[in-house]
Amino acid sequence: MPPRQPEPSHRPLIPVALATLTAAAGVGWLLQRAWKPRGNRNHQAAQALGAGAAILCVSVALDSAIEHYRGEFKDRAMFVGPTMALLGLGAATYVAFRPERASDTLPRIALFTVGATGLVGLGFHSYNILKRPGELDALNLFYGAPMGAPAALTLAGLYGVIAGEMLSGRSYVKTRLPRHTAGLIAFSLMGTIAEAGLLHFRGAFQDPAMYLPVTIPPLAAVSIGVAALSPRATTVAEPLLKATALLGIAGPMFHAYGIHRNMGGWKNWSQMILQGPPLPAPPAFLGIAAAGLGILPLLKEPQK
């Protein structure tokens, strides 16, 4: 008789989850300390939008590079996603540090190109799903090309362009732009939640921590959506967006633990980086939350 396999227990997860969240909080705190936005609130919001876009682009660049490598770059167009994410990263980083230059021709062209590429990618990925037998069914949504990833590029482009608009001095900067941006951020969060929810459902929520991205970010999305209409909601939105950002930092650590739990664990990294939970995906939450946190002060009270 072989020794009986121990029952899979969730108990070890509690310390791991606590350690992970503590580590994420530490990293978040350090990031916050290192991040010193200067200038007025519009300037700070523009910087945050740029930083959020840059984080989104890092996430997309790594994720699409890994996934398209898995797909053996069968279609030459598969090089476009990672390349454009890198271009977006460059442009968004520039915007984060020099938001007053975001509306210059070159960064603007780059941001528009990246955004448009995201839309084209969305088309390609939809085609990839629909050409499979069964067309729009759960199986193809689970295993076909993801819809959220190219959409994130479009959002990154939009964030960058909005960052430039924030400092344009146009009249709508004082009126509807912050509120519309808050709506866009709520929408961005909902999209990312849908993607994470779909894939965590595919993973049967086999670990309780997998419920986190479908509980905290939805509340953050609703709160910033409400804050777009009612300034008082910003006090609720702020901690929720911070928690969402924390989740974006904790996510890769949880996913690293997920790889460890897969057959062969980290020793089998060459398969599990591809097949285990995606390491670079969760920071998308951090990127969107960072942009949201930057826009919150503009929602608090009417601009003078």
Add this chain to the structure above:
Amino acid sequence: MSEFKTPFPDYDVLDKWGSPSWNDQTREAVRERLDEVPPRRFLTEEQWSLLEAIVARLVPQPERSDPVPIVPWIDDFLARDETPGYRYADMPPMREAWQRGLDAIAAEARKRQGKPFEEFPADDQDALLTDVQNNRVDKQIWGDLPPGGFFLHHLLKQTVGIYYSHPAAWSEIGYGGPASPRGYARLGPDERDPWEAREVDIA
């Protein structure tokens, strides 16, 4: 019969030995298969030598200096009476079927040419086996044991099954061996993981 050429000439599955593809359990299972070839315990010497001759026709390995051992493993599961968990309705239990079937082929050979099957020329061996497969045999010798059934379900299936359990055969067909712990990430048609055999054009 055209000569078989492997499309994986440079591939050796045993190169995975120390790689992340295999773990200690896999290595131990493969090592046992390579090093611990069981001795004769069940078949008689005559049955063993006849079976060697039959197997050499079913899965010829003229190109191998060290052929994949097949008969020892057939003898092994017979000695342990390790059945697949069922028996064929028209045949006696596994051990009896093998003993009677092998003895019937030996008798059939002696009746046809007056000498053991092992001493037949290869073409005659093939002809006799083909007759067994197609039930063109002496009913007196075989009794109620169906020759075609014995040939297909016992002789052929077990021989091929054991042949393709050996790493040398895995290499030949580009098979990666046990996917334990490393399996496959690219599962679609015409997709290949970097740790899989690479097919070359041999035409």
